[in-house]
Amino acid sequence: MRIHRQIQPPPDSRLPSFLVAERILRGHKPEDVTIADGKSKDARDGISETIAMLEKEFNLIATALMGTEEFSRTATVVSGLQMRLQKAMEAHMARQLARLNMPSKDDITALGERMMSIDDRLIRVEEMLERIAPRKADSAPDRPPRTKKPGSSGSQSGADPQPGKRPAKPSPDRPK
Amino acid sequence: MRDIVSRTIERNIKGVEYFASTAPSVGLTPKKTIHKRGTLNLYHYDAQTDEIYRVPILIVMAITNRSYVLDIAPGNSLIEFLVKRGYDVFVIDWAPPRPEEKSLRLEDYTLDFIPSCIRRIEDITGEKDVSILGYCMGGVLSVIYAATHPDGPLKNLVCFTTPINWHEMGLFTAWSDKTHFDVDKLVDTVGNVPPDLILSAFDMLRPGDKVSGRLKLWQNMWNDQFVESYRKFDRWANETLPIAGEYFRQMTKELLWGNKLYESKLRVGGKRADIGNIKVPLLHVVAEHDHIIPRKASSPLVELAGSEDKEELLLKGGHISLVAGPNAVRRLWPKLDEWLSERSV
DSSP, X not given: OEEEEEOOOOOOOOOOHHHHHHHHHTTOOGGGOBOTTXXXXXXXXXXXXXXXXXXXXXXXXXXHHHTSHHHHHHHHHHHHHHHHXXXXXXXXXXXXXXXXXXXXXXXXXXXXXXXXXXXXXXXXXXXXXXXXXXXXXXXXXXXXXXXXXXXXXXXXXXXXXXXTOOOOXXXXXXOO | OHHHHHHHHHHXXXXXXXXXXXXXXXXXXXXXXXXXXXXXXXXXXXXXXXXXXXXXEEEEOOTTSOGGGGGSSTTSOHHHXXXXXXXXXEEEEEOOOOGGGGGOOHHIIIIIIHHHHHHHHHXXXXXXXXXXXXXXXXXXXXXXXXXXXXXXXXXXXXXXXXXXXXXXXXXXXXXXXXXXXXXXXXXXXXXSBOHHHHHHHHHHHSTTHHHHHHHHHHHTTTOHHHHHHHHHHHHHHHOOOOBOHHHHHHIIIIIIITOTTTTTOOEETTEEOOGGGOOSOEEEEEETXXXXXXXXXXXXXXXXXXXXXXXXXXXSSOTTTTTSSHHHHHTHHHHHHHHHHTTOX
């Protein structure tokens, strides 16, 4: 068993960025603001880092709070109420639809269930037919041969996505 | 200062464009839907090389999310990368379960849907072998399939951030504590668990992210590339799918409360899902800063698997940036290609 860890060392510790932002807010010119390790720092970077730091702190406090039993209990009660409200709305809507002689969600669901059972039967029939007369592998003429070996390049249409090249894009973990 | 002023103007102009424009295009790598059954869609991606590896790959997506996170944009797509590296790629993408599909259970996903896709792949390729790649809960489904089908068909198993020890799921474990969480009442009331509930649970894991994400978007509104990428990932995160009610009930009782997958006590359709039954080459890739699946929850997979050829790879990044985005391009993809290529002939 191999366990690999491919983690880079943590970045150098630097002067807290909120000080950079604070100096800018006090009227220093962004280009004059320099952090302790001697590297000049753009004002916008300082603000971004301050946001990131505040976000981290807030997340820490909030998750500690949300991990408590009291929070879980309250959240369960609130979501239970929401669900019951939703259910009551559905029942009300079903009554209105019945008055208008239109199918309700339950009617559509029942219809869907019947369709699903027909679908299942068709699949079983298809599988039985498959056993009686097995399909040949769909060897479409334009499908390439399955002969590729590791390291062989094999010509490609279009440019290869280049691992190692870093596109300037936001972290996907962020914008949830 | 001139730079700041010009970016502020651009930000305001593009800010108006942002709200007026349509949803960004995603999942653009050419493909065909070759199998469709209710919530299940099986895609086959068009080959883009003169020759391909013998063993096809089946990617199993988590049932709560669309698969296009793996094909978010040309040049930033794991699927496109694999296709261009010469793999024959198939993907299971889940559509929102319909109300009548509330009865779907783990058995349906692992003993019916996945095997039916493998049979279809065999029909198309003529190959008896297949490599399965599961992401997050798709990894759980893949592990259960592998554990309940020790004789295959399965050539290799690759999992990304797959939870095994569900008692170490952090806030999820706390929120679903059986002393106050009544899963029966929830499922009996709603049928399928609505996506809002799932999305808010994910959001609550990092409650500050939403606000800071918006601030970063505003700050970078002048940058077209940033905005486009932000919108694509935002669209994906907001397109969370409902969960089939019975599946959710089973997941809560058997996995979250009973921790039966970790303790090798999980029975699916009469078969015991023992991770020790997995003997095929196994690669488990986990993220150092995964806020959804903590390390303690995912690390037992490699320890418990019965495979001789098994490897855990811990990479820098988060739950999503592990598989998509600039970090994935540099870190995960080349490693995955290296591991799979020598086992796909």
